[in-house]
Amino acid sequence: MKILVAVKRVIDYNVQIRVKEDGTGVVTDNVKMSTNPPDDNAIEEAVKIKEAGKAKEVVAITVGEEKAQETVRKALAVGADRGIHVKVDGTLEPLAVSKILQKIVDKEKPDLVFMGKQAIDDDCNQTGQMLSALLNWPQATFASKIDVKDNKLEVTREIDEGLETIEINVPAIVTCDLRLNEPRYASLPNIMKAKKKPIEEIAASDLGVDVSPRLEQLKVEEPPKRKAGIKVANVAELVQKLKNEAKVI
Amino acid sequence: MAVLLIAEHNNKELRPFTLNAATAASQIDSDVHAVIIGQNFAEAAKQLSELPVVKKVLSVEGAHYENFTAENFAPVIVKLAENYSHIVCSANTFGKNLMPRIAAHLDTSQVSDIIKVISPDTFLRPIYAGNAFATIKSNDAKKCVTIRPTSFDPCESTGGSAAIEKVDASEEFSNTKFIKREEIKSDRPELGTARIVVSGGRGMQSGDNFKLITEIADKLGAAIGASRAAVDAGYISNDHQVGQTGKVVVPDLYIAVGISGAIQHLAGMKESKVIVAINKDGEAPIFSVADYGLEADLFEALPQFMEELNKLNTIQK
Numbered sequence A: 001m002k003i004l005v006a007v008k009r010v011i012d013y014n015v016q017i018r019v020k021e022d023g024t025g026v027v028t029d030n031v032k033m034s035t036n037p038p039d040d041n042a043i044e045e046a047v048k049i050k051e052a053g054k055a056k057e058v059v060a061i062t063v064g065e066e067k068a069q070e071t072v073r074k075a076l077a078v079g080a081d082r083g084i085h086v087k088v089d090g091t092l093e094p095l096a097v098s099k100i101l102q103k104i105v106d107k108e109k110p111d112l113v114f115m116g117k118q119a120i121d122d123d124c125n126q127t128g129q130m131l132s133a134l135l136n137w138p139q140a141t142f143a144s145k146i147d148v149k150d151n152k153l154e155v156t157r158e159i160d161e162g163l164e165t166i167e168i169n170v171p172a173i174v175t176c177d178l179r180l181n182e183p184r185y186a187s188l189p190n191i192m193k194a195k196k197k198p199i200e201e202i203a204a205s206d207l208g209v210d211v212s213p214r215l216e217q218l219k220v221e222e223p224p225k226r227k228a229g230i231k232v233a234n235v236a237e238l239v240q241k242l243k244n245e246a247k248v249i
Numbered sequence B: 001m002a003v004l005l006i007a008e009h010n011n012k013e014l015r016p017f018t019l020n021a022a023t024a025a026s027q028i029d030s031d032v033h034a035v036i037i038g039q040n041f042a043e044a045a046k047q048l049s050e051l052p053v054v055k056k057v058l059s060v061e062g063a064h065y066e067n068f069t070a071e072n073f074a075p076v077i078v079k080l081a082e083n084y085s086h087i088v089c090s091a092n093t094f095g096k097n098l099m100p101r102i103a104a105h106l107d108t109s110q111v112s113d114i115i116k117v118i119s120p121d122t123f124l125r126p127i128y129a130g131n132a133f134a135t136i137k138s139n140d141a142k143k144c145v146t147i148r149p150t151s152f153d154p155c156e157s158t159g160g161s162a163a164i165e166k167v168d169a170s171e172e173f174s175n176t177k178f179i180k181r182e183e184i185k186s187d188r189p190e191l192g193t194a195r196i197v198v199s200g201g202r203g204m205q206s207g208d209n210f211k212l213i214t215e216i217a218d219k220l221g222a223a224i225g226a227s228r229a230a231v232d233a234g235y236i237s238n239d240h241q242v243g244q245t246g247k248v249v250v251p252d253l254y255i256a257v258g259i260s261g262a263i264q265h266l267a268g269m270k271e272s273k274v275i276v277a278i279n280k281d282g283e284a285p286i287f288s289v290a291d292y293g294l295e296a297d298l299f300e301a302l303p304q305f306m307e308e309l310n311k312l313n314t315i316q317k
Helices: A037-051 A066-077 A094-108 A127-135 A188-194 A235-245 B017-028 B042-049 B070-081 B093-105 B208-220 B228-232 B263-269 B298-311
Strands: A002-006 A009-011 A033-035 A057-064 A082-087 A112-116 A139-149 A152-159 A162-169 A172-176 A199-203 A215-221 A230-232 B002-006 B032-038 B054-061 B084-090 B111-114 B116-119 B122-127 B132-138 B143-147 B163-166 B176-183 B196-200 B223-226 B253-257 B274-279 B292-295
Touching: A002 A037, A002 A094, A009 A066, A033 A037, A033 A066, A037 A057, A037 A112, A037 A139, A037 A172, A057 A066, A057 A094, A066 A082, A066 A188, A066 A199, A082 A094, A094 A127, A094 B093, A112 A127, A127 A139, A127 A172, A127 B070, A127 B093, A139 A162, A139 B070, A139 B093, A152 A172, A152 B093, A230 A235, A235 B274, A235 B292, A235 B298, B002 B017, B002 B054, B002 B070, B002 B093, B017 B032, B017 B084, B017 B116, B017 B143, B032 B042, B032 B070, B042 B054, B042 B163, B070 B084, B070 B093, B084 B093, B093 B143, B111 B122, B196 B208, B208 B223, B208 B253, B208 B298, B223 B228, B253 B298, B274 B298
Parallel strands: A002 A057, A002 A112, A057 A082, A082 A199, A112 A172, A139 A172, A230 B292, B002 B032, B002 B084, B032 B054, B054 B163, B084 B143, B111 B143, B196 B223, B196 B253, B253 B274, B274 B292
Antiparallel strands: A009 A033, A139 A152, A152 A162, A162 B176, A215 B132, B116 B122, B122 B132
């Protein structure tokens, strides 16, 4: 089996973002960037499946500007075999990304496509489901457990009510939850080795896909601030405040 | 053109967030139709027809719809979409799973998880775990919108009498098979709609220790929440997770116990009306959003909290 894993470069999850004063977006200059966290889980799962002898090749792909290639390089350092970087300027909407991924799937013919369930920058939670629709493939979203069985996957999905298990036929799309696995760290020798692994560069404009934006971001602003609270000295005071001041119990 | 609301239900009754999504739909256009898809859901369809904001109910029945598989739902909604300007549903796991599949078929860029309808084509939505709000205008002819249910009040649930019209089922998608659903049954209020939520984090140190939280939740008639750290550590099941990738809650009172307050947790609870933080680390970020902070060891504070609650003559439910 061949697994294609899509990764996205985002502002690191530990960074407290700042909104630009002119309201056009958030500050990204000189801000630490890293791979979208659940995309790391997607890579880890693909590599584990390969290590278990159930997949032959893991290909990491990113769609983004020049520096997005770092995320593919990181995937190569933890076990992906080769990379693809579809180069675009600026940011694309999930619909455009899924159309690009569809073109790559047509060319690469993977059996499975993995990616994180949601990117922590735009919080859209769309790309996997959209790709799955465009390909008319089954989708297993929010996966916290994957069992590969011949040409089927049994996937446990995290849903609001608890857990759901489905069985999907390959080829299929899986979007990964953070609880799917514990992503490994890249060792220094593997980081060095990854530098020799090939990354194919493709210009998005050569794919013949309409990636023009459909949405206009009119304004980005800070959310309303909460007013500062107080510290209470002990539990008795806390309960009195909740009862008599906040009147919530 | 009217707005099409996708009803969420369990084949017996409507799920409560359908009422919040209906409110959002009615703010886009007063002409709201609702589609209900499933198997043997007569009572849920009746409830839907009684929502005064819903002008017409479309009912699609089939055995392959019983488990709400997106691959089966999307084609029938895409077909209906012809007659509508907007497709709307809740941004919970049901809607998140389904709506992008519809949007891609319609070649529409979806607007996810909106918290406000500014105009029929412009919406406010949180990005970066709620640390920024973006105003987004959609230029697509048809708009696919998921709404954050806790940002809209539920609509009235009685008084309407919309006609229920049957719609032909679509074909079954054979490459996805439902196996089982493990729902955690509880007598407590639902996390998403509870008036009070008591949440535990890594500081709880074990699943057993969550009984300290359970006791207080029972006393207050509260739902139980948890941070991702507590779920990852196996202290409690995933359906309790509050945060960027879990549930978003907006209770009147949110009590965070042993939760440090990582960005991703704050994303799920910082709109709560009153926030209490109990943590022994006085520098924990959770205190920056807390109305009442108590710097204390939770293993001493929680039993005392229970004692103080027992002393009260009355407790609001």
